[in-house]
Amino acid sequence: MTLHPELERANSRGRPxxxxxxxxxxxxxxxFWEHGYAGASISILVKAMGLNRGSLYATFGDKEALFHRVMELYEREKTAYMMDALDQPTARGVAERLFRGTLALQTNSDNPKGSMGIVHSVSHAPGDEAIRTFVMERSNFWREKLIDRMIEAQRQGDFPSTIDAKSLALSLKASSDGLLVAAGTGASAAELSGIVSIFLATWPGK
Amino acid sequence: MTLHPELERANSRGRPxxxxxxxxxxxxxxxFWEHGYAGASISILVKAMGLNRGSLYATFGDKEALFHRVMELYEREKTAYMMDALDQPTARGVAERLFRGTLALQTNSDNPKGSMGIVHSVSHAPGDEAIRTFVMERSNFWREKLIDRMIEAQRQGDFPSTIDAKSLALSLKASSDGLLVAAGTGASAAELSGIVSIFLATWPGK
DNA sequence: TTAATTATTGACCGTTCGTTCTAAATATAT
DNA sequence: ATATATTTAGAACGAACGGTCAATAATTAA
Structure with a gap:
C-alpha cells in the first residue's frame, strides 16, 4: 500500500x-461494485477505465489504493443519504429516509445492483482481509451513529421505553442490509418497494 | 464439470x-463456509480435508462438483430449520422458528459465522457465475415456499388483509438475510438476540 | 505367486493474477 | 534546437490458480 500521487497535478511539462x-x-x-475487489482484475479495470496498466499504477497507486479512492467516491456520490437520514427529526423519519434512499439507489438503472459495502463485508477470501477490514470500519462507524441516534430518539419519546434502543438500531441496520441483499440478488423495484412498505408499517412509534 | 464418482463404493479390491x-x-x-468459493483454493482444501490433490479429484470430481456436495451437506445439516419453519401453524410461528433457527446456527461456536448462501449470492466475481446461479436457485426455491406459506397464512387470518402477503414474505426473508449479514460481520450473540426480539415484537398478527 | 485394481504422491501443465520496467511518444522550459 | 519531464504501450516478472498425470504403494482376486 502506497501513498497515492495527486490526481490533479496541473502539470505544464511532460506528455499530457x-x-x-x-x-x-x-x-x-x-x-468494483459489479465484480467485487477480488473479481475486479487489473485487466478488467484498465479496459473499463480506458487507460493502460502503467498509467493506472502511476496515477492511482496499487489496486488497494485505487479501491480506497473508489470507496471515497462511492460514499460521497451514492450513500450520502445514510448520513442524511440521521438528521431526520424522528426515529421513524430516520428509518423512512434510510429505506427510501436505498430504494432510490437500487432502482436507479445507472447503478449496478446491490451494495459495495455488503459484498466486501461478508467476503472472507484470503488476501482480502485488508479490504474487509477497511470496509468494516466504515460500516461500524455508521452502525455507531445509528445506535446513538436511536438512543437520542428514545429520550425524545419517539418509541416506547420498553424497546431497547440499541437493538432497534441494529434491527434497522439489519433490515436495511437485508433490503440491499434482496436488491443485489435480483428483486424487482416493485418487490423492494413492497418490502419497505412492510418495514415502515411495522415500525414502532413515531 | 464432471459427474462425481460414488462416495461410498464398498470396494474390496485396490489400495484402501x-x-x-x-x-x-x-x-x-x-x-467454503469461511472463505467462499473463490477464496477456497485447492491448496487450502486439500490441507483441511487431509488428502492430496489427486485423491480430491478422484473422489469428488472438480472444485465445482465438490461445492455441490458441500451445499447438499450444508442444507441437510445446517439449514434444515428453514424448511421446518414452514410447518409452523401460524405466520408468526414461521417467523419465530426461522429467527430462532438462525440464532442457534450463528451462536453455535462450532460453526463459522455468516451464511454460505448469502456470501455466494452477492458475489459477482468472474468465473463464479455458475456457483452464483446454483446458490441462487436454492435461494429462490426457498423464497417461493415462503411466499406460498404467507399467502396461506393470510387465508387463515394470521394477519390483516390490508397487508400484502408476498411483501410480508419478502420482508421476512430480508430480515432473516440481514440477521445473517449481522452475524457474518461480527455481531455478538446478545446483539443478534436483540435484533430478533425487535423483529418478533413488530411482527404483525398471530 | 501373480495379475488386476485402486489410492497416494508430487511434479507438472497452461492460465491468470498483481506488479514492475523499459523504450518510445509527446509535451514544456530554456 | 535541446534538455527535461511526464505519459503511453506492452513485454515481462514471480506467484498462485485449477487441474492432470505418471510412478509408486497397497490391497484383493485368481
Whole structure:
C-alpha cells in the first residue's frame, strides 16, 4: 500500500494524459461494485477505465489504493443519504429516509445492483482481509451513529421505553442490509418497494 | 464439470483410502463456509480435508462438483430449520422458528459465522457465475415456499388483509438475510438476540 | 505367486493474477 | 534546437490458480 500521487497535478511539462482521472475513477467504481475487489482484475479495470496498466499504477497507486479512492467516491456520490437520514427529526423519519434512499439507489438503472459495502463485508477470501477490514470500519462507524441516534430518539419519546434502543438500531441496520441483499440478488423495484412498505408499517412509534 | 464418482463404493479390491470421505466433506464445507468459493483454493482444501490433490479429484470430481456436495451437506445439516419453519401453524410461528433457527446456527461456536448462501449470492466475481446461479436457485426455491406459506397464512387470518402477503414474505426473508449479514460481520450473540426480539415484537398478527 | 485394481504422491501443465520496467511518444522550459 | 519531464504501450516478472498425470504403494482376486 502506497501513498497515492495527486490526481490533479496541473502539470505544464511532460506528455499530457489521454484520459480523465475522474471518469476513470467512476469507471473503476462501477467495476468494483459489479465484480467485487477480488473479481475486479487489473485487466478488467484498465479496459473499463480506458487507460493502460502503467498509467493506472502511476496515477492511482496499487489496486488497494485505487479501491480506497473508489470507496471515497462511492460514499460521497451514492450513500450520502445514510448520513442524511440521521438528521431526520424522528426515529421513524430516520428509518423512512434510510429505506427510501436505498430504494432510490437500487432502482436507479445507472447503478449496478446491490451494495459495495455488503459484498466486501461478508467476503472472507484470503488476501482480502485488508479490504474487509477497511470496509468494516466504515460500516461500524455508521452502525455507531445509528445506535446513538436511536438512543437520542428514545429520550425524545419517539418509541416506547420498553424497546431497547440499541437493538432497534441494529434491527434497522439489519433490515436495511437485508433490503440491499434482496436488491443485489435480483428483486424487482416493485418487490423492494413492497418490502419497505412492510418495514415502515411495522415500525414502532413515531 | 464432471459427474462425481460414488462416495461410498464398498470396494474390496485396490489400495484402501487413507481418509474418510464424510469427514473430508465436512472439512471442505467449513473451508467454503469461511472463505467462499473463490477464496477456497485447492491448496487450502486439500490441507483441511487431509488428502492430496489427486485423491480430491478422484473422489469428488472438480472444485465445482465438490461445492455441490458441500451445499447438499450444508442444507441437510445446517439449514434444515428453514424448511421446518414452514410447518409452523401460524405466520408468526414461521417467523419465530426461522429467527430462532438462525440464532442457534450463528451462536453455535462450532460453526463459522455468516451464511454460505448469502456470501455466494452477492458475489459477482468472474468465473463464479455458475456457483452464483446454483446458490441462487436454492435461494429462490426457498423464497417461493415462503411466499406460498404467507399467502396461506393470510387465508387463515394470521394477519390483516390490508397487508400484502408476498411483501410480508419478502420482508421476512430480508430480515432473516440481514440477521445473517449481522452475524457474518461480527455481531455478538446478545446483539443478534436483540435484533430478533425487535423483529418478533413488530411482527404483525398471530 | 501373480495379475488386476485402486489410492497416494508430487511434479507438472497452461492460465491468470498483481506488479514492475523499459523504450518510445509527446509535451514544456530554456 | 535541446534538455527535461511526464505519459503511453506492452513485454515481462514471480506467484498462485485449477487441474492432470505418471510412478509408486497397497490391497484383493485368481
Amino acid at each position: 494524459r489521454q484520459f480523465d482521472p475522474d471518469e476513470a475513477l467512476t469507471a473503476a467504481m462501477r467495476v | 483410502r487413507q481418509f474418510d470421505p464424510d469427514e473430508a466433506l465436512t472439512a471442505a464445507m467449513r473451508v
